[in-house]
Amino acid sequence: MRSVHLSTVIHRSAAEVYAYAADLDNLPRWAGGLTESAVVRDGDDLVTESPMGRIRLSFAPPNDLGVLDHDVTLPSGETTHNPVRVLQHPEGAEIVFTLRQLGMTDDELARDAALVQADLDRLKELVEATAR
Structure with a gap:
């Protein structure tokens, strides 16, 4: 199993990037690979339609x-953990997503x-287009 780090x-600022990305109402605006549908809160989790079908999301x-x-x-019941970090960077912030191969080709x-x-x-x- 390989891991790929995308960034x-x-x-x-890291705080601005984190605030935007952590606002779950913004998720459909930027995470089209995950969802372009409305996100519904179900307790501490989120439920949305994705290209893979109906999924449940649980965030840190x-x-x-x-x-x-x-x-x-x-939808199969399989759960994958996705590490994501917003880091300070000399030019502002860097967001890093770790993708794991798991059972994928x-x-x-x-x-x-x-x-x-x-x-x-x-x-x-989106974040760079927002006023400071």
């Missing part, structure tokens, strides 16, 4: 460390990596 530098509690880890429970991993990178790039565009 992008965002020209805003709000924190000052830039941790945006989340578990995704697929190399082609599937490459496809998922491209989707995640597109999401991170969309997050960059």
Whole structure:
């Protein structure tokens, strides 16, 4: 099993990037690889329609460390853990998403990596477009 670390530098403070990304109402705006549908709160979890079907999301509690880890429970019941960090960077912030291969083929991993990178790039565009 391989891990791929995908990242992008965002020209805003780590606090601004974290605040935007952690606001679950913003999720459909930037995480199209995960969901483009409305997100419904179900207790501490979120439920949404994704390209994979109906999924359940569970995020790390709000924190000052830039941790945006989340578990995704697929329609099959399988749960994957996704480590995500917002780090300080000399040019603002860097968001890093760790994608694990698990049961995917190399082609599937490459496809998922491209989707995640597109999401991170969309997050960059949105956050950089917001006024300071």
